[in-house]
Amino acid sequence: MTVGDVSMPQMHVVQGVKIGSTEAYIRYPNRRDLVIFEFAEGSNVAGVFTQNAFCAAPVHISKAHLLKSNARYLVINTGNANAGTGKLGMQNALETCNKLAELAGVQTSEVLPFSTGVIGEQLPMQRLLTGLQPALDSLKADAWLDAASGIMTTDTTPKGASEQFELDGITYSMTGISKGAGMIRPNMATMLGFIATDVPISCELVQHLLKTTVEQSFNRITIDGDTSTNDSCILVTTGQAGGAEITSLEDERYQTVLEVLTRIMKRLAQLIIRDGEGATKFMTVAVEGGADTQECCDVAYSIAHSPLVKTAFFASDPNWGRILAAIGYAGVKNLDVEKIQVWLDDIQICKDGGAAADYTEEAGAEVMAQQEITIRVDLGRGEAKDTVYTCDLSYDYVKINADYRS
Amino acid sequence: MTVGDVSMPQMHVVQGVKIGSTEAYIRYPNRRDLVIFEFAEGSNVAGVFTQNAFCAAPVHISKAHLLKSNARYLVINTGNANAGTGKLGMQNALETCNKLAELAGVQTSEVLPFSTGVIGEQLPMQRLLTGLQPALDSLKADAWLDAASGIMTTDTTPKGASEQFELDGITYSMTGISKGAGMIRPNMATMLGFIATDVPISCELVQHLLKTTVEQSFNRITIDGDTSTNDSCILVTTGQAGGAEITSLEDERYQTVLEVLTRIMKRLAQLIIRDGEGATKFMTVAVEGGADTQECCDVAYSIAHSPLVKTAFFASDPNWGRILAAIGYAGVKNLDVEKIQVWLDDIQICKDGGAAADYTEEAGAEVMAQQEITIRVDLGRGEAKDTVYTCDLSYDYVKINADYRS
Numbered sequence: 001m002t003v004g005d006v007s008m009p010q011m012h013v014v015q016g017v018k019i020g021s022t023e024a025y026i027r028y029p030n031r032r033d034l035v036i037f038e039f040a041e042g043s044n045v046a047g048v049f050t051q052n053a054f055c056a057a058p059v060h061i062s063k064a065h066l067l068k069s070n071a072r073y074l075v076i077n078t079g080n081a082n083a084g085t086g087k088l089g090m091q092n093a094l095e096t097c098n099k100l101a102e103l104a105g106v107q108t109s110e111v112l113p114f115s116t117g118v119i120g121e122q123l124p125m126q127r128l129l130t131g132l133q134p135a136l137d138s139l140k141a142d143a144w145l146d147a148a149s150g151i152m153t154t155d156t157t158p159k160g161a162s163e164q165f166e167l168d169g170i171t172y173s174m175t176g177i178s179k180g181a182g183m184i185r186p187n188m189a190t191m192l193g194f195i196a197t198d199v200p201i202s203c204e205l206v207q208h209l210l211k212t213t214v215e216q217s218f219n220r221i222t223i224d225g226d227t228s229t230n231d232s233c234i235l236v237t238t239g240q241a242g243g244a245e246i247t248s249l250e251d252e253r254y255q256t257v258l259e260v261l262t263r264i265m266k267r268l269a270q271l272i273i274r275d276g277e278g279a280t281k282f283m284t285v286a287v288e289g290g291a292d293t294q295e296c297c298d299v300a301y302s303i304a305h306s307p308l309v310k311t312a313f314f315a316s317d318p319n320w321g322r323i324l325a326a327i328g329y330a331g332v333k334n335l336d337v338e339k340i341q342v343w344l345d346d347i348q349i350c351k352d353g354g355a356a357a358d359y360t361e362e363a364g365a366e367v368m369a370q371q372e373i374t375i376r377v378d379l380g381r382g383e384a385k386d387t388v389y390t391c392d393l394s395y396d397y398v399k400i401n402a403d404y405r406s
Numbered sequence: 407m408t409v410g411d412v413s414m415p416q417m418h419v420v421q422g423v424k425i426g427s428t429e430a431y432i433r434y435p436n437r438r439d440l441v442i443f444e445f446a447e448g449s450n451v452a453g454v455f456t457q458n459a460f461c462a463a464p465v466h467i468s469k470a471h472l473l474k475s476n477a478r479y480l481v482i483n484t485g486n487a488n489a490g491t492g493k494l495g496m497q498n499a500l501e502t503c504n505k506l507a508e509l510a511g512v513q514t515s516e517v518l519p520f521s522t523g524v525i526g527e528q529l530p531m532q533r534l535l536t537g538l539q540p541a542l543d544s545l546k547a548d549a550w551l552d553a554a555s556g557i558m559t560t561d562t563t564p565k566g567a568s569e570q571f572e573l574d575g576i577t578y579s580m581t582g583i584s585k586g587a588g589m590i591r592p593n594m595a596t597m598l599g600f601i602a603t604d605v606p607i608s609c610e611l612v613q614h615l616l617k618t619t620v621e622q623s624f625n626r627i628t629i630d631g632d633t634s635t636n637d638s639c640i641l642v643t644t645g646q647a648g649g650a651e652i653t654s655l656e657d658e659r660y661q662t663v664l665e666v667l668t669r670i671m672k673r674l675a676q677l678i679i680r681d682g683e684g685a686t687k688f689m690t691v692a693v694e695g696g697a698d699t700q701e702c703c704d705v706a707y708s709i710a711h712s713p714l715v716k717t718a719f720f721a722s723d724p725n726w727g728r729i730l731a732a733i734g735y736a737g738v739k740n741l742d743v744e745k746i747q748v749w750l751d752d753i754q755i756c757k758d759g760g761a762a763a764d765y766t767e768e769a770g771a772e773v774m775a776q777q778e779i780t781i782r783v784d785l786g787r788g789e790a791k792d793t794v795y796t797c798d799l800s801y802d803y804v805k806i807n808a809d810y811r812s
Contacts, residue, residue: 052731052734053733053734053735053736053738053741053743054730054731054733054734054743055734083727083730083731084727084756084759084760085761086760087760088760119725119728119730120725120730120761228731229730229731229734307799307807308807311803311804311808312807312808314804314808315807317808319525320490320526321487321490321524321525321526321635324489324490324525324526324635325458325460325489325525327459327460328458328459328460328461328635329457329459330459335459337459337460350490352492353460353492354490354491354492354493354495355490355492355526393713393804394804395804395805397717397804398717398720398800398801398803398804399801401713401714401717401718401721402717402718402720402721402723
C-alpha cells in the first residue's frame with residue numbers, strides 16, 4: 001500500500017543519457033534486476049554516499065572511481081547488496097566494472113557500481129556478468145521507467161520525477177528515479193537515487209548542487225531509523241542540450257536549476273516515505289522556533305523515530321502525550337516545556353506545554369483520520385526551523401521485515 | 407506473552423516497610439490501582455528519575471520533596487501518568503501528598519507521589535483522594551505482591567525480586583518490585599521501581615548504591631527507545647533489622663549489599679524486557695573490545711533499537727547483515743570494520759567484518775529458534791565492554807500500542 005499520489009510523471013528524455021536493462025536473475029526470476037546508465041562524454045558526475053561504517057563494496061568502489069575520473073557508466077543490480085561480503089565482495093564489484101568497461105570500451109574507473117538487496121551474500125557473478133551485454137544492447141534514451149522498476153527491492157511502486165524548464169530560450173530536462181522502502185534514515189541518502197539533466201554545469205557546481213539538495217530531501221526522511229550500508233545518490237549533468245556552461249553560483253540560471261532539482265529531489269525522497277514499508281500515513285514533522293537548525297532536526301527525528309508516536313498515527317489516535325514525550329527526550333538542552341506549542345495540521349493540541357484548552361479529541365481524531373498529516377512543533381526558543389518526513393508503523397512493517405528473506 | 411521465567415519469588419517482608427492498596431477506579435473498574443508504601447521513621451530514601459524534559463508532575467514533586475526530607479510515604483497510582491498536565495497537574499500531585507500527609511500525620515514533604523499510565527489527562531482527584539484512607543487502612547508488611555500488581559499498566563505480569571542475606575550474624579531482607587512494558591529506554595530508569603531493605607545504611611551510601619546499580623540495570627534496557635516522562639526508581643533502607651549502620655564504601659558489608667542489590671535490580675530490569683510489549687525473544691547485546699564504555703553502549707543500543715534487527719529476531723531469521731549495518735551506523739569514530747567479530751550465542755556469524763567461513767544458516771537458525779539469545783560483538787579496539795538487554799519487535803507490539811487508549 002502506498003500513501004497519496006505516487007504516480008509516475010512523464011519521464012522526459014535527458015539528452016546524453018541512455019539506459020539499458022535486463023533480467024539477470026540476480027535473486028528472483030522474471031524480473032528486471034540489472035540496469036546500466038550511459039552518459040555522453042564530457043558529462044559531470046557527483047555522488048553522495050552512506051555514512052554507515054559498514055558501507056558496501058560497491059560504495060567503496062564508486063567513491064574511489066569518482067575521485068579518479070568522471071563516470072561514463074553506472075551499473076546497478078537489485079536483489080543483492082554486496083555488503084558485508086569482505087574482500088571477495090570488493091573483487092566482485094571491481095570485476096563487474098572491469099567487464100562493463102571492456103564491453104563498452106572505457107576505463108574501469110569510468111564505471112560506478114551500485115547494489116541493493118540482501119546483505120551478507122556474495123553476488124551471483126556469472127549471472128551478473130552474463131547480463132551486462134544484453135543490458136548494453138538495450139541502451140536507449142527513453143527507458144527511465146524501466147530503470148525505476150529495475151532498481152526496486154521491497155518497493156511496491158517505481159519512483160520517478162521529471163521536469164522541463166527553459167533557460168535563455170533553451171529547453172532543458174531533468175529526470176530522476178529513486179528506490180527504497182525500508183532501512184531509511186538520514187546521513188546519507190539512505191537509498192538509491194539517480195538524477196540527470198542536460199544543462200551544462202561545471203563539475204564543482206554539480207557536487208555543490210547535490211550536497212545542497214540532499215540535505216533538504218534524502219537527508220530529511222526516515223522510516224525506521226536504520227541507515228543502510230549501500231545508500232548512494234548520483235547527479236549527472238550531460239550538458240548535451242547546449243548553452244553556455246554554468247560555472248558560478250551567481251549565474252542566474254543556477255537558481256533555476258537549484259529550484260527544479262530541489263523539487264525533484266524532495267519528490268524522489270518523499271516517494272520513498274509514501275511507499276514506506278507498511279506505511280498507511282505520510283507525516284510531515286515541522287519544527288520551528290528552535291535556537292538552531294540542529295535542535296529542530298533532533299526534535300523532528302525524535303518524533304519521527306518514536307515507535308509509540310508511529311503506532312499512534314497508525315491507529316489514528318491523537319495521543320499527543322507521546323509526541324510531548326518524544327520532544328522531551330530529544331536531548332535539547334534547557335528546554336522550557338512551558339513554551340512548547342504543538343499542532344496537528346491546524347488544530348493546536350498542546351499550548352504552553354499542556355493540553356490546549358479548546359482542544360477536543362474529536363478535532364484531533366478528525367485530523368488523524370487523514371492519510372497526510374503535519375505535526376508542527378514550536379519550541380519557543382528562536383527562529384530556526386527544519387522539517388522531516390516519515391510514515392507510521394503498522395502491522396505490515398513487521399510482516400514485511402520478518403518475512404523479507406523468506 | 408512473556409519470555410522465559412518471570413515467576414514471582416517468595417517476597418520477603420522487609421522490616422519497617424508496610425504496603426497498602428485499594429481499587430480507586432483511576433481509569434478502570436475492578437483493579438488495584440492505588441498503592442501506598444509506609445517506611446519506619448529513620449529510613450533513608452534515595453531516588454533517580456527520568457531525564458525527559460517533559461517529566462511528569464509527580465516527578466517534579468518527588469524530586470523537590472526528596473531534597474527537603476527523607477520520605478515516610480510513597481503514593482503510587484496507575485491508569486494516569488499526570489504528565490503533560492500543566493499547573494493543574496502539579497496542584498493535583500501536591501494535593502495528593504497534602505491529603506495523605508494529613509491522614510498519616512506527617513509533613514507533606516515526607517510523601518512522594520508517583521503516577522503511571524496515559525499521558526495528558528488530569529487525574530480523577532476525587533476518586534484518588536477517596537482511595538487514600540482505604541489504602542492506609544490496609545497497610546501491612548506482607549503485601550509486596552499486591553503492590554507489584556497494583557502498579558501495572560500494560561504489564562501482563564507482576565514483577566518482583568527478593569533475597570535474604572546474612573551480615574555479622576543478622577539476617578536481612580531486600581525486596582523490590584518494578585513495572586513497565588513499553589516506553590522503555592535508558593536515562594533514566596524508564597519505568598517504576600521500588601526496592602527496600604532493612605539493612606542500616608547511611609543516607610549518602612543509599613544514593614550511591616542506587617546510582618551505581620541503576621547504571622547496570624534499568625539504564626541498560628530498551629524495548630522501543632522511548633524514554634517515559636514518569637520513570638522513577640526508589641531505594642529505601644529502613645535499618646529496622648538492626649546492626650551497626652554501614653557508613654563507608656570500605657565496610658565489607660557494603661560489598662555484599664551491593665552484590666545483592668545488583669542482582670535484584672538486574673532481575674527487576676530484565677523482567678521488564680521479558681514482559682516487553684509483544685516480546686517473544688529476550689536478547690542480550692554484549693559488546694566488548696571497545697575503546698571505552700560509551701562506544702560499547704552506543705553499539706549495543708544501535709543494535710537493540712534497530713527495528714530491522716528486532717523484526718529479524720521476531721522472525722527467527724539469522725539476518726546478520728542487519729546487525730552489521732546497525733554496528734556501522736552507531737557513530738563509532740574510525741571504526742575498522744575488518745576487526746569486527748559477531749557471535750549469536752557461541753556461533754560466530756561474522757569474522758573480521760565479513761561472513762565467518764564456517765558459519766552456516768542452519769547453525770544460525772538453531773540459535774535464533776531459542777527464546778533467549780546473546781548477540782556478542784567484539785569491536786577489536788580495546789578492553790571496554792558493556793551489555794544491554796532488549797526484546798524483539800512483533801505484530802503484537804504494534805497491536806498493543808495502536809490499541810492502548812481504546
